[in-house]
Amino acid sequence: MKDRVYLFDTTLRDGAQTSGVDFTLDDKLKIARLLDDLGVDYVEGGYPGANPTDTAFFEEKRTKRARFTAFGMTKRAGVSVSNDPGLAGVLQAEADADCFVAKAWDYHVHVALGTTLEENLACVRQTVEAAIARGREAMIDCEHFFDGYKANPTHALDVARAAYDSGARWVVLCDTNGGTLPHEVEAIVREVTTQVPGSHLGIHAHDDTGQAVANSLAAVRAGVRQVQGTLNGIGERCGNANLVTIIATLSLKPEFSDRFEIGVEPTKLKELTHVSRAFDDILNRSPNRHAPYVGQNAFATKAGIHASAIVKDPKTYEHIAPESVGNRRRVLVSDQAGKSNLMAELARFGIEIDKADPRLDKLLTEVKAREARGFSYEAADASLELLARRTLGTVPRFFEVQSFRVMVERRFNAIGELITLSEAIVKVKIGEDLLLSVAEGNGPVNALDAALRKDLGPYQSAIDDLELVDFKVRILNGGTGATTRVLIESRDGAKNHWTTIGVSENIIDASFQALMDSVFYKLVKSGVEKAV
Secondary structure, eight states, rough: HHHHHEEOOOHHHTTGTTTTTOOOOOHHHHHHHHHHHHSSSEEEEETTTHHHHHHHHHTTTOOOOSEEEEEEEOTTTTTTGGOOOHHHHTTTTOOOOOEEEEESSSHHHIIISSSSSHHHHHHHHHHHHHHHOOOOOOEEETTHHHHHHHHOHHHHHHHHHHHHTTOSSSEEEEETTTTTHHHHHHHHHHHHHSSSSSGGGEEEEEEETTTTHHHHHHHHTTOOOEEBBBGGGGOOOOOBOOOOEEEEHHHOHHHHHHHHHSSSOOOHHHHHHHHHHHHHHHHHHHOOTTTTTTSSSEEOOOOOHHHHHHHHHHGGGGOOGGGGGGGOOEEESSSOOOOHHHHHHHHHHOOOOOOOOOOOOOOOHHHHHHHHTTOOGOHHHHHHHHHHHHHHHOOOOOEEEEEEEEEEEEEOTTOOOEEEEEEEEEEEETTEEEEEEEEEEEHHHHHHHHTTTTTOOOGGHHHTTOOEEEEEEEEOOTTTTTEEEEEEEEEEEOOOOEEEEESSSSSSHHHHHHHHHHHHHHHHHEEEEEOO
């Protein structure tokens, strides 16, 4: 039988330490549901009593399958269990389990806690006993364990043993500063397993050397059976171990999958990419295109010779099947591309064309000419598909923009505040009708977008749910008159995402090109017929 490895997610607690991340109660509820449905074993919801949001979150149990876990500190030195308000807040929360952080580095015991090593151990024991007395599953996060072990292995091991001997279900070894290397983690964990059984040990790794996932896997090899991490690796400083990557590796790499099982079923594993991107949507940030397993470029191939091989057999350049984690293969079309790349992308778009069709050569020549001018279709699938369909004559001319004008005014308002206003006018011809729309925005591009989509006549209902979620500008050759590349990411009400591109010496014109492509792509994908 395989050993069970338990997944402990701390996105809502340790992940909340990320700079720029501030979860609302609604955010926490959505993320907890994502994690619970995925199949993680523990969802650490935060620190009840530390702030109003976390306190409200623990007013009731928020998971159905996963063990809902509260976080807190061990009992303070010099204070009894019954007189420690922080500990009381954790024990009174509606939770299945409690995770308490304890100092495992003697340096921190003396400097941060200002107490003795003996008192530190007593606090660990009494805290675990108090949680168990409440009928809770208790665990101890041994903070700075690896640094503490290097400085004073006796006390670090004493902390771990005190937690285990007092009845803690899990004793979690934390690489809090993130500076320990995989070979060190593996060696130290093996030593710890001589004192505490691996079936009761966990690992909590930070990513300050870029090795949090490697450290977590090294700890599993050495004996731990609980792994802590966060969705997409968020966390303070450089982040925590990326639980998404860990889940995929434990499930799909034979070294681990042959020996261990986790709570994420194969059917749920196929939702891993969705979970990762849904989480980024909640944070209102763009997903990492290069993230292992789930990134948009995780299975992207650019070189023509590689693309040709992948078409014959994907295993030539893929370490797993992208579908196993809900991702997909991408063969990029660029100035390095050959026909194999282009044919593969056209097939993905649902466009069938014979390799000998002269229009294919025309399209490839056009792509390379545009790339020479600054276009980059590797990150703009939607614009590439539109270019291909236009070359093949399958994109209706839904409307034509006759002209647009943007005005930016910077002035003092009636109460003496310096403000900047943008106004755009767009003239659109649909059939024989000429429509003029005027709109204001918080910048020239926002105003243009609002004006373009304010009134598209018979097409308006098809774009009502269109939303721009990201706007990126890159200056290609320096100077204020330089060529500018604009990438716009859009989505609709069904959470479909696509990216379009524009290139021009004028940043407004480049932006408008990308905006136009976004609207046309939405109309094409919605199956809209051209108005008569």
